[in-house]
Amino acid sequence: MSEMMYVEALRTALREEMRRDKSVFIMGEDITRYGFGVNRGLVDEFGSDRVRNTPISEAAIIGSAVGAALRGMRPVAEIMFVDFIMIGMDQIVNQAAKMSYLSNGELSVPMVIRTPEGTEWFGGGAQHSQTLHSMFMNIPGLKLVIPSDPYDAKGLLKSAIRDDNPVIFFEHKQLYTQKGEVPEEEYTIPLGKAVIKKEGKDLTLVATSWMIKHSLEVAEELKGKISIEVIDPRTLVPLDKDTIIDSVKKTGRLLVIDESSINGGIQGEIISVVMKEAFWNMEFPPRRLGSLNTPIPFSESLEKEVFPTKEKIKKEVLSMFSD
Amino acid sequence: MKVSREQKINMYRSMIRIRRFEDKLEQIYRDGKLNGHSHTCHGGEAIAVGAIEALSEKDIIFSNHRGHGHFLARGTSPKNIMAECYGKVTGTNKGRSGSMYLVDTKRGMPVASGIVGGNICLATGSALASQIKKDDVVTLSIFGDGATNIGFFHEALNMAALWNLPIVYLCENNQYGEGTKREQHQKIKKISDRAIAYAMSGLTVDGTDVIKVYKTVKQAVEKARSGGGPTLVECVAYRLSGHSAGDLGIYRPRGEKEEWEKIYDPIKKYKKQLLKEGMLTLQETEKIEEEIQKEIKEAVKFAIESEEPLVETVGKYVYQEDENNE
Numbered sequence: 013m014s015e016m017m018y019v020e021a022l023r024t025a026l027r028e029e030m031r032r033d034k035s036v037f038i039m040g041e042d043i044t045r046y047g048f049g050v051n052r053g054l055v056d057e058f059g060s061d062r063v064r065n066t067p068i069s070e071a072a073i074i075g076s077a078v079g080a081a082l083r084g085m086r087p088v089a090e091i092m093f094v095d096f097i098m099i100g101m102d103q104i105v106n107q108a109a110k111m112s113y114l115s116n117g118e119l120s121v122p123m124v125i126r127t128p129e130g131t132e133w134f135g136g137g138a139q140h141s142q143t144l145h146s147m148f149m150n151i152p153g154l155k156l157v158i159p160s161d162p163y164d165a166k167g168l169l170k171s172a173i174r175d176d177n178p179v180i181f182f183e184h185k186q187l188y189t190q191k192g193e194v195p196e197e198e199y200t201i202p203l204g205k206a207v208i209k210k211e212g213k214d215l216t217l218v219a220t221s222w223m224i225k226h227s228l229e230v231a232e233e234l235k236g237k238i239s240i241e242v243i244d245p246r247t248l249v250p251l252d253k254d255t256i257i258d259s260v261k262k263t264g265r266l267l268v269i270d271e272s273s274i275n276g277g278i279q280g281e282i283i284s285v286v287m288k289e290a291f292w293n294m295e296f297p298p299r300r301l302g303s304l305n306t307p308i309p310f311s312e313s314l315e316k317e318v319f320p321t322k323e324k325i326k327k328e329v330l331s332m333f334s335d
Numbered sequence: 336m337k338v339s340r341e342q343k344i345n346m347y348r349s350m351i352r353i354r355r356f357e358d359k360l361e362q363i364y365r366d367g368k369l370n371g372h373s374h375t376c377h378g379g380e381a382i383a384v385g386a387i388e389a390l391s392e393k394d395i396i397f398s399n400h401r402g403h404g405h406f407l408a409r410g411t412s413p414k415n416i417m418a419e420c421y422g423k424v425t426g427t428n429k430g431r432s433g434s435m436y437l438v439d440t441k442r443g444m445p446v447a448s449g450i451v452g453g454n455i456c457l458a459t460g461s462a463l464a465s466q467i468k469k470d471d472v473v474t475l476s477i478f479g480d481g482a483t484n485i486g487f488f489h490e491a492l493n494m495a496a497l498w499n500l501p502i503v504y505l506c507e508n509n510q511y512g513e514g515t516k517r518e519q520h521q522k523i524k525k526i527s528d529r530a531i532a533y534a535m536s537g538l539t540v541d542g543t544d545v546i547k548v549y550k551t552v553k554q555a556v557e558k559a560r561s562g563g564g565p566t567l568v569e570c571v572a573y574r575l576s577g578h579s580a581g582d583l584g585i586y587r588p589r590g591e592k593e594e595w596e597k598i599y600d601p602i603k604k605y606k607k608q609l610l611k612e613g614m615l616t617l618q619e620t621e622k623i624e625e626e627i628q629k630e631i632k633e634a635v636k637f638a639i640e641s642e643e644p645l646v647e648t649v650g651k652y653v654y655q656e657d658e659n660n661e
Contacts, residue, residue: 072490075456
């Protein structure tokens with residue numbers, strides 16, 4: 013075991029997969045010289061053929077990754093901010109997600125789009141701070157991965173690269189510098205397997221990405237009063253329904269927290285999935301917490317109002333035990 | 336560049352096959368026997384046939400919504416394409432596509448794009464794969480004049496020129512983007528001039544002359560294969576059909592179509608040329624016509640008699656591992 017940052021865990025995964033498989037290559041804007049530093053140093057080992065700086069052309073980055081994947085490569089395309097993914101939306105939704113189905117499984121698109129989302133410490137504002145993964149859950153044909161710590165980031169990225177489907181891999185800007193234990197030896201984490209981050213018996217708290225940290229802190233602070241089980245689905249597609257449903261059947265309470273805007277977000281989707289199986293086990297109506305239905309404002313005081321914070325989570329949890 | 340007699344006759348046969356196939360298809364739609372959208376390439380047969388003749392077997396073609404001609408020219412059976420238009424399990428996509436998103440992986444043709452310009456970046460990525468793998472494959476990216484106004488075109492051509500990718504961008508300039516005449520959707524006179532903006536070679540050729548198309552595309556393909564980078568080839572023709580089945584083209588100026596048809600119908604033109612060169616006799620052309628008519632008739636029969644896809648398969652291959660979506 014060694015302790016490393018999330019950003020280093022991602023880089024290690026890329027390095028290991030590029031060494032393992034010649035068809036893996038990475039491309040994106042300024043990936044060798046700027047940005048959050050995930051790809052730093054990789055060009056020195058693998059050369060500029062497999063570590064490509066691209067023009068600012070998100071549709072061509074994503075679209076050419078789809079085309080290369082159709083020809084047997086395993087591209088990892090980096091989109092510098094998830095907000096920019098919108099430029100390449102057609103290439104994801106109309107092209108990548110449809111190839112397997114339209115060809116009856118004859119064509120595969122083994123590609124990964126890595127992209128950071130979420131609010132920033134320096135105030136990216138409305139077009140650099142969004143959390144957009146929810147909208148992709150409505151597109152059949154895509155897999156969605158959203159790791160919350162260095163261990164998961166490495167194991168899941170390796171699996172995403174080896175997967176034969178188009179995968180969008182959502183990172184979080186706040187997570188990049190977070191540290192965690194990562195084994196030295198080879199490991200992967202299968203897509204579609206949730207993890208129970210902390211066991212509990214009074215409330216199931218399903219959270220994603222940066223929200224896991226807040227959730228674990230709330231669970232710790234309320235220890236002795238309320239026993240909270242914190243579950244990280246880790247992948248939204250495929251979604252590990254069973255782990256969540258089993259937990260809710262045990263606790264009778266469910267709170268889902270995600271940084272997506274609340275309207276049409278994955279919070280409601282997860283609640284619906286669980287209620288189909290666990291409705292009669294409920295002791296309290298399920299609740300959801302997400303960002304307000306506003307663009308992300310710049311001013312720090314306004315920004316804090318928009319996304320779920322530790323304080324808001326704690327308040328929500330307590331309100332579910334007010335009776 | 337020599338073109339053999341056999342090649343010339345094969346190209347003629349292929350053009351007739353496309354024309355008769357699409358004549359029949361349009362009639363079936365007009366009779367209200369089929370649903371969905373169908374875009375025919377009447378007037379553009381020489382482009383499909385000439386360009387695809389210039390490729391080798393291992394090369395890759397990214398086709399579009401107006402793609403029957405490309406697939407037929409590459410050798411996909413009219414039976415499978417017709418069955419796909421009927422949504423049958425014997426279709427090229429087992430009934431999942433209809434006319435617009437045909438596929439033939441055995442002939443190097445990934446799923447065609449129904450989004451105008453949507454495949455230009457994908458084709459560029461295919462060429463990128465070839466460059467990294469050094470596999471000597473050239474990719475042909477086919478799109479219409481309308482697609483040259485969309486962002487994908489700009490992003491992809493810039494990238495391909497920058498990286499010197501082995502690709503040929505083939506613009507079928509049929510002078511209409513859906514119902515809009517080209518003069519009303521772009522100010523530029525020659526589409527190939529757009530190549531200048533990317534420091535790429537740009538060529539314009541008469542798209543109603545199959546031999547000229549063949550020779551021009553061949554030259555571009557050889558250049559790409561030998562490391563010379565991408566070329567934008569504009570083939571000028573005229574869309575003799577509507578945008579899609581059922582479109583009567585009432586937006587066209589009176590007499591325009593008839594005038595083009597008289598002089599530039601690629602099939603009439605080519606037939607005249609072959610007769611003049613003594614490559615074919617009138618009798619031989621009639622025989623070809625008969626054979627193709629029979630082929631198309633059989634294709635329709637095959638499509639009608641084929642089975643519908645099984646309902647249980649609806650969730651298959653959304654993902655590669657064959658998961659069924661709930």
